[in-house]
Amino acid sequence: MVQLLFFYFALVVIGLGLRIVTCKNPVHSVLLMLLLFFHMAGLYLLLNAEFLAAVQVIVYAGAILVLYLFVLFLVNLREEIKMSPFVQKGKWAGLVAALALLITFLRGVFNFTLGPHGQYTIEKVQQITHTKAMGEAIYTTYILPFEIAGLILLVAVIGGLALAKKEDKGA
Amino acid sequence: MVHLSWYLTVSAMLFCIGVFGFLTRRNIIMMLLSIELMLNSVNLNLAAMSHYMEDIRGQVLVFFIIAVAAAEAAIGLGIVVTLFRNYRSVYTEDITILKG
Amino acid sequence: MADWQIDLIKVVFIWVWALLIAVVMTWVERRASAMMQDRLGPNRAGPFGLLQPLADGIKLFTKEDIIPERARKILFILGPPLFALPAFSAYAVVPFGDKIVLGGKEIILQVSDVNIGFLYVLALGAIGVYGMVIGGWASNSKYSILGGLRATAQLISYEVPMGLALLTIVLLYGTFSLREIVLQQQGTFLGFLPNWGFFKQPLGFIIFMVAAYAEANRVPFDLPECESELVTGYHTEYGSMRLGLYLFGEYVNMGTLAAITVSLFFGGWGLPYVDMSRFLGPVSYGIASFFVFFLKQAFFLFLFVWVRWTVPRFRYDQLMGLGWKALIPLGLINLFITALLVQLTT
Numbered sequence: 001m002v003q004l005l006f007f008y009f010a011l012v013v014i015g016l017g018l019r020i021v022t023c024k025n026p027v028h029s030v031l032l033m034l035l036l037f038f039h040m041a042g043l044y045l046l047l048n049a050e051f052l053a054a055v056q057v058i059v060y061a062g063a064i065l066v067l068y069l070f071v072l073f074l075v076n077l078r079e080e081i082k083m084s085p086f087v088q089k090g091k092w093a094g095l096v097a098a099l100a101l102l103i104t105f106l107r108g109v110f111n112f113t114l115g116p117h118g119q120y121t122i123e124k125v126q127q128i129t130h131t132k133a134m135g136e137a138i139y140t141t142y143i144l145p146f147e148i149a150g151l152i153l154l155v156a157v158i159g160g161l162a163l164a165k166k167e168d169k170g171a
Numbered sequence: 172m173v174h175l176s177w178y179l180t181v182s183a184m185l186f187c188i189g190v191f192g193f194l195t196r197r198n199i200i201m202m203l204l205s206i207e208l209m210l211n212s213v214n215l216n217l218a219a220m221s222h223y224m225e226d227i228r229g230q231v232l233v234f235f236i237i238a239v240a241a242a243e244a245a246i247g248l249g250i251v252v253t254l255f256r257n258y259r260s261v262y263t264e265d266i267t268i269l270k271g
Numbered sequence: 272m273a274d275w276q277i278d279l280i281k282v283v284f285i286w287v288w289a290l291l292i293a294v295v296m297t298w299v300e301r302r303a304s305a306m307m308q309d310r311l312g313p314n315r316a317g318p319f320g321l322l323q324p325l326a327d328g329i330k331l332f333t334k335e336d337i338i339p340e341r342a343r344k345i346l347f348i349l350g351p352p353l354f355a356l357p358a359f360s361a362y363a364v365v366p367f368g369d370k371i372v373l374g375g376k377e378i379i380l381q382v383s384d385v386n387i388g389f390l391y392v393l394a395l396g397a398i399g400v401y402g403m404v405i406g407g408w409a410s411n412s413k414y415s416i417l418g419g420l421r422a423t424a425q426l427i428s429y430e431v432p433m434g435l436a437l438l439t440i441v442l443l444y445g446t447f448s449l450r451e452i453v454l455q456q457q458g459t460f461l462g463f464l465p466n467w468g469f470f471k472q473p474l475g476f477i478i479f480m481v482a483a484y485a486e487a488n489r490v491p492f493d494l495p496e497c498e499s500e501l502v503t504g505y506h507t508e509y510g511s512m513r514l515g516l517y518l519f520g521e522y523v524n525m526g527t528l529a530a531i532t533v534s535l536f537f538g539g540w541g542l543p544y545v546d547m548s549r550f551l552g553p554v555s556y557g558i559a560s561f562f563v564f565f566l567k568q569a570f571f572l573f574l575f576v577w578v579r580w581t582v583p584r585f586r587y588d589q590l591m592g593l594g595w596k597a598l599i600p601l602g603l604i605n606l607f608i609t610a611l612l613v614q615l616t617t
């Protein structure tokens with residue numbers, strides 16, 4: 001059962017990924033991306049990471065993709081659909097580079113051995129719930145990275161404001 | 172039983188799809204979307220590792236990556252909007268001002 | 272009965288319940304608005320016009336289904352269901368009663384008590400907007416796309432204060448599970464008040480309510496529809512049952528939000544000061560708890576109608592100003608104070 005679910009999610013994720021990067025219409029790509037995020041959330045659920053699945057949907061599908069759609073509507077692109085979605089030069093070079101990278105990765109994947117196991121066994125995570133397990137780790141051991149993540153978000157807020165602000169041209 | 176290597180394979184493939192999209196798409200918004208794909212594949216990788224190593228660290232890292240991805244999307248799209256305002260285009264080949 | 276049969280019954284029950292609420296709400300909306308404006312409202316179909324929703328349904332079903340010529344067909348068709356489905360799905364975690372004993376088996380009156388309960392609600396709330404955006408974009412009409420654009424901006428802006436208000440609730444009760452939160456709200460607070468989230472988090476409740484109205488696209492915040500500027504916004508080009516599904520989805524959404532409000536801030540199925548389980552039998556207790564929950568929910572549904580016909584619509588800049596300059600700072604302050612109090616008292 002778990003295997004079947006895994007294959008379903010994995011195949012859909014890969015298929016959608018391929019369709020997203022080749023799709024002519026960016027709006028369609030974004031909507032397919034939405035579907036892909038749901039299947040990613042499904043994979044997280046298979047990994048017993050229900051908090052991550054929820055965050056994935058809330059942040060990626062609920063905020064980031066909406067932002068993408070918003071910008072796509074702002075920069076209304078009608079001619080895009082008639083032209084090739086790819087760059088004229090170096091299209092094949094990109095494909096070759098991606099394939100070479102894939103081969104390198106796959107070699108790594110099959111020569112990979114796991115390191116020593118930690119203390120968060122599946123049973124333990126299920127018992128104290130994933131949210132709590134995450135919270136315990138984030139707010140104790142990883143409090144400094146957490147603060148830094150907050151800082152990065154603050155920088156993004158300020159940066160977004162600075163970019164979006166229209167310059168007063170003498171008025 | 173689902174093996175760790177299966178997850179890693181999926182994640183590797185997704186990452187390469189992202190790389191391909193990033194290198195070949197004309198539209199800057201689509202390039203940003205490809206970056207999201209790559210980040211997602213990395214997230215999957217980390218979450219899977221974390222699950223199989225019975226350690227929560229990887230998943231904490233995923234949490235941070237999602238936060239950073241949100242920041243990246245906000246800034247990236249802000250830049251795209253500014254570009255569009257100045258050049259009326261979001262295609263890479265139109266934005267060649269550094270070439271003179 | 273096997274477990275899966277019980278689950279099936281619960282799911283069917285909650286679907287029918289959600290549907291019924293939406294159907295009856297269309298009637299209540301029109302009758303109540305008529306009452307407030309000194310009119311009669313629909314009163315011909317059935318007693319008090321109660322069959323009016325049915326008549327409307329038949330009308331919408333039998334109308335010609337028009338898809339605009341230059342619309343994107345698949346997305347145009349996909350829009351309305353994508354809007355209505357998340358609203359329905361959110362009901363899955365609503366605890367609509369305590370528990371009932373049938374055939375010696377204790378059944379919890381909630382479809383699924385997942386431990387990320389209201390993160391799930393938040394996630395589904397965020398997805399509903401895609402129905403509007405897709406519909407608006409696929410219609411290939413100026414008004415529709417403006418409606419869709421407004422919906423995206425509004426959702427991003429009001430998701431934040433809503434999240435901040437919900438965070439205070441998490442801080443107070445220390446869990447994401449809605450059933451657990453309701454259970455913790457029984458009894459009294461400070462000796463004389465019901466132990467409800469509302470009395471512990473009045474500011475959080477106000478922020479949540481305002482954000483909920485914005486999420487449900489109800490007047491004062493129905494900018495994506497906005498008849499006077501955008502015809503009807505994102506569903507301008509829709510007709511027949513597709514339009515019906517959009518309107519319907521809105522009412523289902525209201526039902527969900529009312530149910531969530533009741534379970535987070537108003538003690539869910541519990542009556543204040545009275546412990547029903549003490550003097551009611553196991554079966555009647557289950558039914559009674561459901562009715563208490565339903566009454567509370569009905570009140571909040573009526574509040575939606577009440578607000579709609581009393582408050583005028585905001586201007587767009589006012590909407591954004593309220594979200595970013597008032598609700599988010601208030602939410603942050605509220606969160607800070609709550610965190611401080613929780614830290615000091617435990």
